[in-house]
Amino acid sequence: MSASTQFDTDFWKDAKSRKIWDEIIPGEPRKTLPYLLTLEAIHSYCRSVGDLHPLYFDAEYAKKSRYGGLIAPPSIHILLMFACTPMDDWMRSPGTINAGQSWSYNLPARPGDTITLQARALDKFIRKDRLFAVHDNVFFNQHGQVICSGRGQTIRPV
Amino acid sequence: MNENAFDQLAIGSALPSVPFAVTRETIRAFCDGSLDYNPLHLDDNYMQGSFGKTQFGGIIMHGMTNFGLLSRMLTDWLYTNGGEQRRLETRWLAPVKPGDTITPNGRIKAKKHTEKSRWVTIDVNITNQRGETIAQGEATVEFPHQA
Numbered sequence: 001m002s003a004s005t006q007f008d009t010d011f012w013k014d015a016k017s018r019k020i021w022d023e024i025i026p027g028e029p030r031k032t033l034p035y036l037l038t039l040e041a042i043h044s045y046c047r048s049v050g051d052l053h054p055l056y057f058d059a060e061y062a063k064k065s066r067y068g069g070l071i072a073p074p075s076i077h078i079l080l081m082f083a084c085t086p087m088d089d090w091m092r093s094p095g096t097i098n099a100g101q102s103w104s105y106n107l108p109a110r111p112g113d114t115i116t117l118q119a120r121a122l123d124k125f126i127r128k129d130r131l132f133a134v135h136d137n138v139f140f141n142q143h144g145q146v147i148c149s150g151r152g153q154t155i156r157p158v
Numbered sequence: 159m160n161e162n163a164f165d166q167l168a169i170g171s172a173l174p175s176v177p178f179a180v181t182r183e184t185i186r187a188f189c190d191g192s193l194d195y196n197p198l199h200l201d202d203n204y205m206q207g208s209f210g211k212t213q214f215g216g217i218i219m220h221g222m223t224n225f226g227l228l229s230r231m232l233t234d235w236l237y238t239n240g241g242e243q244r245r246l247e248t249r250w251l252a253p254v255k256p257g258d259t260i261t262p263n264g265r266i267k268a269k270k271h272t273e274k275s276r277w278v279t280i281d282v283n284i285t286n287q288r289g290e291t292i293a294q295g296e297a298t299v300e301f302p303h304q305a
Contacts, residue, residue: 009195048191049226050178055237066240074243075229078222082193094197094204098221100249100295105242 017088021131021156024090024121030135032117035083039111042072045079071108077148080109080139084117091135095157099132103150107141114142122151131156163239164269164276164301173264173280175231180219182256188220196220219254224262224284224293231262232280232297241278241301248282248295259287264297276301 046056054061055071062070085091109115122136133156138149178184189195197204198218205214225248232243254260267279277300284293 009189011195011197044187045191045226048184048187049223049230050176051226051230051233053230053233053237065237073226073229073233074246075222075226078192078194078226092196096196097198098250100247101222101225102245102247102295104245 011092011094014087014092015094018093019090020093021124021133021158024124024133024156026121026123026134028120030089030119030121031086032084032119033086035080035115037072037076037080037083037109037111037113037115039070041079041083042070042076042111045076046073049075067108069110071110074103074105074108074148076109077103077137077139077150080115080117081137084115084139085119090133090156091154093157097155097157099153099155101150101152103148105148106146109139109141109147113147115147116140116142131158161240161304163241164278167266167269167278169266169268171266173231173235173266175262175264177259177261178223178227180223180254180256180258180260182217185217185219185223185256188223188226192220192222194220194222214253214255216255219256219258221250221293223254224248224250224260227260227262227284228264228282228293228295228297231264231282232299235264236299239301240304241299243297244277244300245298246282246295247297248293250293252286252290252292254286254292260284260292261286267296275303 119137121133123134125132136151139147185199202216205216262284264280264282267281270277280297282295282297283291
């Protein structure tokens, strides 16, 4: 099953069930979902940024590399953020504008990994008449190892 | 892998990079690759509206495409030199639209030895075809000692 059939592409459908800025509680965990990261999903993401590095595409090359096998690029958390959160998560609210992010990387994710996410809003504030929410996220593999952690600021739709 | 790669890095030197031509198709591909189907990136009618003080007038590229392109620039360079991407921080300064061509840039800012490893900080940004800076940030990469 391809990612596009597994996941809903209509972000309006659940819009009413998502938390608005007023309802976001800093510190409260967000609902998350485990996600099986497939080679197909890694390739779909890689192609969308024109990244065809053999560490992601060529199993023989990757096996001989210092990684010992195929990996996902560090920025795979861009996909994982949506893959590991349900449709009513406030990150999907139409009009959510990304203002910036910072991420730290520990281990590469690999095809076949089952990824879990611990996530919460960390802070919210008003600046220049705009409503901001800060999100804080840590992704783990099935061995409980941290893959990467990061936080970002979004401007909430009004 | 080159054990001397870290020592040979010069402060101020630039990382190799390639430009990326943004089209409606690349934006749609990023929707599918990231599962981010926000109407900001899909729906021209929605984007005719007003977003607080901002009007975009049509769909815009995902901000995280900038992040992915910067990461690609870093890893293309690091994989051949024995380094690891450890941190990337960016903020977006201006939207990117179909028809724009954007180029990631990186310049070595500082090097540091710690007790167990070696680190490099890199100023990064993305410029468009008009020379405008549309994203800006900083990366930290590690050049571990070989075992």
